[in-house]
Amino acid sequence: MxxxxxxxxxxxGPEVTACAKKVLDLLVDDLIWTEVSAGLETLEKYGELIPKAVFDSIEETRLVLKGPLTTPIGEGFRSINVMLRKKYDLFCNMRPALTIPGVVSRYEAIDLVIFRENTEDLYAGIESRTDEDTRHSIKVITRKGSTRIIKAAFEYALAHNRHKVTLVHKANIMKETDGLFLQVGREIAKAYPDIVFEGIIVDNMCMQLVMNPHQFDVIVTMNLYGDILSDLCAGLVGGLGVVSSANIGDNFALFEPxxxxxxxxxxxxxxxxxAMLLSGAMLLEYIGYYNEGKALRTAIQEVLKDPSNHTTDLGGKCKTDAFTDAVCKAIAIGG
Incomplete structure (x- = not known):
């Protein structure tokens, strides 16, 4: 349980989370869900972006599947997502970018995983006004933050038979902050002699990903670069609608499109x-249901081989509930 x-x-959000809940319940019969509401619609109804009941539930279950949230512009939290990551120290943002048969994209056989540090960098939110015409934003990089995300990338590579870790930085210009991140990476790499390690400057990395993404395997970087690169990699495999993510800390884990x-x-x-279903697959694997997670991925791939199952954003006319039913049928046949 x-x-x-x-x-x-x-x-x-309510539509795609309902789909995920239906499919995950089909795969695993002992999941217990606590459904809670947060975001703009919750603010409009109840006067709170994130009611106390949400925090209470997270702190009880320590495991979250989350739909997309709208952060109000000009008020409230800088970002609800950033706030949750910082509050629960979800330092590791993991974003796979994997080609799905049947989904049109510019490249074939892409299989990348990005590890993005999730709590530091410019997203720490340390900003100030020096005068009416000048603003400062402070970039925070620590040895602790760098160590744990880089180790997470190497440990993943080791556990999943990956052969290369690429660390993305701008240490040629930001010699203290990015320089520390690169230094920590070089130190950690020595403990993994069977895994190739390289450091690449972020602007060159963007060009290299577009020219030849197949040269990369596991990518690890800081918060801002990771935010940008993970969306770039999503574009290599068909867009944000087909990629998942996990936000993992020592005590909590949150999965979301x-x-x-x-x-x-x-x-x-x-x-x-x-994207929500694939995030659900990552959740299942995180809690030990590896076969069920694999079965869900396989079912999605089988369903997408038929163009009549493509939703509007993928160039088809399939409805949300019809796609979900097709995945459930594929699971039943495959099971």
Whole structure:
């Protein structure tokens, strides 16, 4: 029996989280869900972006599946997602970018995993006004933060038979902050002699990913670069609608799609649930249901081989519930 906090989210969030819950319950019969609400719609209804019940549930289950949330512009938290990552020290953001057969993309056979440090860098939110015409934002990089995300990348590479870790930085210019990150990477790499290690400057990395993404395997970097590069890599495999993410700390873990809440299509039964389903697969694997996670990925791939199962964003006409039912059928056949 495993308890999970389900944050339904805004816009299409309730639709795609309902899909994920249906599929995960089919795969595993002892999941216990606590459904809670947060975000813009919750603020409008109850006067709070994140009610206390959300925090209480997270602190009980320590495991979260979350739909997309809308952060109000000009008020409230800088970002609800950033706040949750910092509050629960979810230092490791893991974003796979994997080619899915049947999804049109510019490249074939992409299989990358990005490890992004999730709590430091410019996203620490340390900003100030020196005068009316000048603003400062402080970049924070620590040895502790650098060590744990780089170790996570190497340990993943070791456990999954990956052969190369690429550390992305701008240490040629930011010699103290990025220089520390690169220094820590070089030190840690010595403990993994069977894994190739390289450091690449971030602007060159962007060019190299577009020219030849197949040269990379596991990528590890700081918060801002990771935010940018992970979306770039999503573009290599078909967009944000087909990529998942995990935010993992020592005591808590949160799984979510990285696309927006898409309020313009909410309630129309046309949202693509793939990113949410794949995030659910990552959750299953995290709690030890490896075969079930693999079965879900395989079912999605089988369903997408038929163009009639493609949702609007993938160039088809399939409805959200019909896609979910097709995945459930594929699981039943494969099981």
């Amino acid at each position: 495993k308890k999970i906090t389900l944050i339904k989210g805004d816009g299409i 990285v696309h927006g809440s898409a309020p313009d299509i909410a309630g129309k039964n046309i949202a693509n649930p793939i």
